[in-house]
Amino acid sequence: MNWQTLYTFASGWMLWISLVLMLGGLIYQGWSLHALTAPLNVKGDCRPEGRRKPPAAPFRWSLGGREPILAAVTLVFHGTLLSVPLFVSGHSVLFYQAFEVNIPAFPGMITDILTVTVLLTGTVLLLRRIVVRDIRYLSRFGDYGILILTLLPFATGYAAYHGHGGSMSLMALHVFSGNLFLIALGWTRLGHFVFFIYNRFMIRGEYTLAAGSRRWYLGSDGAQK
Amino acid sequence: MTHDQKEIEAMLKSRKHLHRLVKSCLACGACRDSCFVYCNSGDIKKSPAAKIDASLGLLFRKKGSLTKDQVKEVERIVFHDCLLCRRCYCPMGIDIPGMIAFTRSICRSQGLDGRKDIESYKEDKENSEGGS
Numbered sequence: 001m002n003w004q005t006l007y008t009f010a011s012g013w014m015l016w017i018s019l020v021l022m023l024g025g026l027i028y029q030g031w032s033l034h035a036l037t038a039p040l041n042v043k044g045d046c047r048p049e050g051r052r053k054p055p056a057a058p059f060r061w062s063l064g065g066r067e068p069i070l071a072a073v074t075l076v077f078h079g080t081l082l083s084v085p086l087f088v089s090g091h092s093v094l095f096y097q098a099f100e101v102n103i104p105a106f107p108g109m110i111t112d113i114l115t116v117t118v119l120l121t122g123t124v125l126l127l128r129r130i131v132v133r134d135i136r137y138l139s140r141f142g143d144y145g146i147l148i149l150t151l152l153p154f155a156t157g158y159a160a161y162h163g164h165g166g167s168m169s170l171m172a173l174h175v176f177s178g179n180l181f182l183i184a185l186g187w188t189r190l191g192h193f194v195f196f197i198y199n200r201f202m203i204r205g206e207y208t209l210a211a212g213s214r215r216w217y218l219g220s221d222g223a224q225k
Numbered sequence: 226m227t228h229d230q231k232e233i234e235a236m237l238k239s240r241k242h243l244h245r246l247v248k249s250c251l252a253c254g255a256c257r258d259s260c261f262v263y264c265n266s267g268d269i270k271k272s273p274a275a276k277i278d279a280s281l282g283l284l285f286r287k288k289g290s291l292t293k294d295q296v297k298e299v300e301r302i303v304f305h306d307c308l309l310c311r312r313c314y315c316p317m318g319i320d321i322p323g324m325i326a327f328t329r330s331i332c333r334s335q336g337l338d339g340r341k342d343i344e345s346y347k348e349d350k351e352n353s354e355g356g357s
Binding site (some may be wrong): 029032033035057061062063067068070071132133134135137138140143189192193196198199200202205207208216218220 | 240242243245246248249251252253254255257258259269270272274275280283312314315316317318319320323324326327
């Protein structure tokens with residue numbers, strides 16, 4: 001299989017398969033999570049959070065209060081990670097060619113800056129896993145793998161855009177690694193944004209960022225579901 | 226006392242979605258500083274993420290078929306290294322104390338409630354004081 005064939009396959013059929021797998025995985029993960037929760041104010045639930053929202057935990061208990069540099073790096077990493085693929089001009093052109101729908105795009109210079117930011121902040125998170133003893137102890141092989149898989153489409157995309165190496169080979173690798181990322185998004189802990197939104201907004205508790213309408217039900221207490 | 230593996234398997238099976246919750250831990254380590262047991266010891270094995278991985282995570286990975294020593298270790302973790310104070314902070318909002326509580330239920334179903342460890346600790350202390 002040459003690079004052109006790989007590019008055609010990865011930007012055609014494979015993309016649709018990847019999108020279906022991603023959506024299927026995210027729905028499954030979301031459903032699994034939902035099954036571990038129950039509505040508030042159910043019979044037998046005598047805990048106070050069933051009646052009123054507990055007072056919010058102070059900011060100094062959160063990641064921003066405990067490790068502000070890590071919180072800032074994480075915030076920038078995720079913000080740029082989400083915005084670059086959505087608003088890069090190359091993707092916008094491909095989207096127009098496929099569906100004749102215009103989506104706004106960043107200028108090339110902004111895209112370059114944001115891509116380098118993703119790569120730098122991602123590298124900081126990867127180095128933290130390698131260098132910090134405690135985090136290294138907690139990390140498994142997959143934790144390094146998903147971080148590298150996340151950075152790969154950005155590194156190959158940046159190199160291909162600037163014409164480093166064989167352009168077609170880099171483009172093929174860029175699209176292929178992007179597809180792998182989409183599949184991993186559905187079926188690995190890369191889909192943690194589902195958990196973040198559900199757990200931090202839907203489930204009532206002192207760390208909840210909204211009022212919350214559900215509670216955990218892990219089966220360890222006597223409350224009925 | 227030997228543990229009833231089938232009962233452990235049945236309990237894990239009844240809450241199989243918990244495995245998804247265990248696996249959703251990003252191992253970011255943000256929870257460690259919120260746990261005073263970790264802060265007091267400085268031992269990463271006593272951080273919330275490590276405790277979940279070595280207790281409920283191990284039970285799911287081994288599908289409940291743990292050796293006697295492993296079950297005792299799980300009992301020690303969930304009864305002595307965690308006080309269920311619910312102070313653990315997870316950026317993803319994972320219910321760490323809920324999972325520890327569930328693991329305690331599994332231990333209790335096997336007649337393990339952490340008390341024997343306290344008795345053996347007292348005996349060890351008495352022996353060491355008597356010997357000195």
